[in-house]
Amino acid sequence: MGYFNAKIIIVYKRLFTTLLLLPFHFLFAQKNTLTGFPKGYAPEEVGKLIAYRFIDKKHALHAGKWISYPETFYWSGGLKFATLTGDTALMTLLQNKFELLITSEKQLLPIKNHVDLNMFGSLPLELYQITGDKKYFELGMPYANTQWEVPGNAKPKEKEWAEKGYSWQTRLWIDDMYMITIVQTQAYKVTRDLKYLDRAAREMVLYLDELQRPNGLFYHAPDVPYYWGRGNGWMAAGVTELLRYLPKDHKDRPRIMKGYRKMMKSLKKYQRPNGMWNQLIDEPDYWAETSGSAMFAYAFITGVKHGWLNARQYAPAARKAWMAMVPYVNEQGAVAEVCVGTNKKNDKQYYYDRPRRTGDYHGQAPYLWCVNALLEKVTD
Structure with a gap:
């Protein structure tokens, strides 16, 4: 040859x-990437099902009186999805529904005296960014500002937190780290005043120092030594949201990034083989819970896209989580296996026995966060 x-x-x-x-x-x-999902799993498909479900549903009220935080986040998730997909019909429906809160349903606007109520301000501030309508700005900003304005009837402990530079609404429940972070970061986005990010960052460092355990996870509260899924989810989503906007040269960013990565490493370790996380994260015999799993997936997806997490390690974990989550969404866009609202309790069995619902807003919103994170184009 x-x-x-x-x-x-x-x-x-x-x-x-x-x-x-x-x-x-x-x-x-x-x-091993966050694109190219099979039919039925594409974020556009799943997001549309979940977002449109909200339009004709009844309000989920806090104490039977005011728009609750799960509804607030479901609403804002839908608005962001409509923006990302250019769905003007959905945007109009969501905005029209909100207009009722300014007119005939004005009594449902939350008062400004609790961490679970002040977060509502993040919703009109989202609408302001979309529409430029000043009325949304004027409605939303007082919720961010009063979180640091001590009322005359404040309790001694609340005054003590304020004297140290923290929000008087500080409780040291991990849920707070989304509730406080979301309204303060939204206030920063519409004003570009760094004081709002400084507030959120200072608060985040406090919670990291007080609640994060050596394994990277968080107790529900100092006196409740259990790694509750959605509780940890609020922290995971909150720290992720803050890192999205915190300047790279901010003095608290290294500490916050360290806490975030420590948590993500632990979550990756405790992820079930099928991609989900359990109601109590470190308990292998507990049931898989969807809202917390979605929050963790959101943190993974965002971390990979922004380069905070190693893509070779975390993109497959994020994809596996998404592929496991989608089958819990039914044809009407309702997410199953969502733990109901849960107060802290120093009783392990209490967490296992929590009722599970389908369509609970605690689960609908985090699924939309994942959808939006998968769709979002990251430029940094």
Whole structure:
């Protein structure tokens, strides 16, 4: 065989091998990225089901009186989805529904005296960013400001927190780290006043120092030594939200990033083989819970996209979580296996026995966060 003939045979063999392996390389790449989902799993499909479900549903009220935080976040998640997908019909429906809160349903606007109520301000501030209508700005900003304005009837402990530079609404429940963070970061986004980020960052460092355990997870509160799924989810989502906007040279960013990565490492360790996380994260015999799992997936997706987490390690974990989560969404856009609202309690069995619901807003909103994170284009 001549030299040139042998060379041609070698080239053809290499080409054949490349073509043969190409589908496997493609399949491997698809399974380890946050794109290319199969039919039924595409974020646009899932997001549309969940977002439109909200339009004609009744309010989920706090204490039977005011718009609750789960509804607030479901609403704002839908608004962001409509923006990302250019769905003007959905945007109009969501905005029209909100207009009732300014007119005929004005009594449902939350008062400004609790961490679970002040977070409502994040919703009109989201609408202000979308529409530029000043009325939304004027409605939302007092919720952010009063979180640091001590009322005359404040309790001694609340005054003590304020004297130290923290919000008087500080409780040291991990839920707070989304409730406080979301309204303060929204206030920063519409004003560009760094005091709002400084507030959120200072509060976050306090909670990291007080509640994060050596394994990276968080007790529900100092006196409740259990790693509750959605509680940890609020922290995971809150620290993720803050890192999205905290300047790279901010003095608290290294501490906050360290806490975030420590938590993500632990969550990756405790992720179930099927991609979900349990009601109590470190208890293998507990049931898989969807709202907390979605919050953790949101933190993974965002961390990978922003380069805070190693993509080779965390993108497959994020994808696995999403693929496990979607089957819990029914044809009406309702998420199943959502733990109901849960107060802290120093009783392990209490967490296991919590009722599970389908369509509970505690689960609907975090699923939309994941959808939006998957759709979002990150430029930094």
